Every structure is written in C-alpha cells, then in structure tokens.
Amino acid sequence: MTKKRIIRNAVRCKSCLAxxxxxxxxxxxxxxxxxxxxxGGHDYLRRVGSLEDYEELTEWVSM
Known part of the structure; x- marks a missing residue:
C-alpha cells in the first residue's frame, strides 16, 4: 500500500472561480x-459545500 502526503489542499469554486x-x-x-x-492544511481534507459547487485541485505526493 502506497502512502500519500498532501502537498496542496485546494479547490476552485465553480460560481465565483476563486x-x-x-x-x-x-x-x-x-x-x-x-x-x-x-x-486541514497538509494534515487532512475537509470540504464545506456541495460536490457540484467546486473542482478539486488537491495535490499529493507518494511517500
């Protein structure tokens, strides 16, 4: 099993494009x-809002 680490915890809002x-x-x-x-920073992912309202931009690296 490959472990992964979060290097960027981000999303793009589909409404305001932020x-x-x-x-x-x-x-x-x-x-x-x-x-x-x-x-969550680099420790965990938490999202607020509906799945259809954002595009996932999180980046991971294998350890």
Missing part, C-alpha cells in the same frame, strides 16, 4: 461568494 487553499491545520478558508470552503 481558488482557495488551506495551508495549516484548522485553517478554514472560504471563497468570495461563500459557497465552498477548505480546511
């Missing part, structure tokens, strides 16, 4: 229209 990124644990960030949010 790219938002969480850089540290408990760093919840919302887009300008407030439809989506990201949290």
């Amino acid at each position: 790219i938002i990124e969480s850089k540290t644990t408990h760093d919840i960030t919302f887009c300008s229209c407030g439809k989506v949010g990201v949290d």
